[in-house]
Structure formats: structure tokens, C-alpha cells
Amino acid sequence: MLFNKLFKKKTKPFMPQIIKVCGMREAQNISSVVYSGANMIGLNFIPNSPRYVTQLSTHAGIIPDVGSLDYRKKTNLAQLLAEKQVRLCGIFKDDMPQTIVTRVVNFHLDIVQLHGSESPIMMDNLRSSLDPDIHPGIQLMKTITIVSKADFAQCKPYEGHADYFLFNTKADNTERFDWHLLKAYKGKTPFLLSGEISERDVEAIQAIQHPLCIGIDLDSQFETAPALKDTAKIKHFIAQLRKAEV
Structure with a gap:
């Protein structure tokens, strides 16, 4: 027994399957972030957010919010996303289902992240509206605010309705996630972690x-400004995470 304890196999450091960079808007910046190693891009469709994707022309390097102008066919970004197998995630908060459907069509979203008080029934109805006729295989992610172990009880009603959870801190997203709380999650739905993750968290993530x-x-x-990501910082962060894979 003592031998087993002393020579127990070292646990392999955790490396996220999904590295999602959220709140992006400019095509060139998105391309740079993809080359830095991200494999999911978040587009914010919450109107009061400083990262809100607005109706702007691609001539400004911005992804347009118009159905008649398909940016995937008119920019090199579409080809890059396909080549790198990067998925687009649209973030919505208590929005009208038809608005969400329109954004899925216009932006070819792969995932819909629901950031408000959306019910499991609403999620089921949304999925039925999109899959299979509009977007076969569309996935739904539900944001859950976690500040204590008791908050994981919020997950139970969404089991079997959400494909993923995103565990966040408070609504303003200005506090770091308490990693120790994860031990209390006993659900069956895979999850992503949010909550002010920074370059300082490499070791905590690996653990x-x-x-x-x-x-x-x-x-x-x-970020260097709202919706503008520091690609050098992201590249360095991902490289540090991957060092332990070797």
C-alpha cells in the first residue's frame, strides 16, 4: 500500500478540448485568434453589451448582421474557419426565438449559447425550430452562474436539454471562478469554464x-479594447497550456 502511494502514477495535466474566445467582432482579429489556437469563437448578440455584433459593412473588416450579405462567401474567414474546424457560437440573453433563428441563418452559427433565464421548454422549442430543417445538429449551451456549491442545483432542470453548460461567476463577469467548487458538480452534461480566466491561471487549469x-x-x-483580443497573449497562453501535453 505504501509503495502504491509513493509511486502512484502522476495525473496527466488537463488540456481543454475547447478553447473558446468570446466577444469577438472583427474578421481580421478573429482570423488571428484562430491562428493562435482557439477552436471556438463567441459572437455576442446581447444588445447592451460593448461587444455586441452590430450591422456593419465587411469593408470595415466587421462581420455583417445582414441576411443578404453572407460574409462566409465573401471573405477568407469562412475558408479559415472550415479548414481549422473552428465553430461559431452566438450568445443571446432572453431574446426572441425568431431573432435567434435569424442570427443562426445569417451567421451560420454552430452553437447557440443562452445567457439569460431561458427555460428548458424554450430550449427544446428552439432546437426543434432549427434542427433538422434550418441547421441540422445545432447545439445549445446554457450559461449557469455559480458562486457557491448550492448553485449547481440550477443545472438539474437543463439536463437532457442543453448540450453544454458554461459555468460563469456573477452576471457582470468580473470575478474569477472558484475552481474548488467544481467538485460539487454531479451532473451528466459537459461544461466549459468562464469567469475572468487570465494568463495567471495556466497551472490552475492544468490541475x-x-x-x-x-x-x-x-x-x-x-482584450486590448472591448471586442478586440490580444492575439499574442492568447497564443502564449495556449502554448503554455500545451507544454504539459508533451
């Missing part, structure tokens, strides 16, 4: 042991 943690969400700690 995650929860089997259902599949990704991380990077946002304001990697």
Missing part, C-alpha cells in the same frame, strides 16, 4: 480533474 470539464472561455482578460 482540473473533473471528467466533464471539456473547455474554457476566454474574454476580457485577453
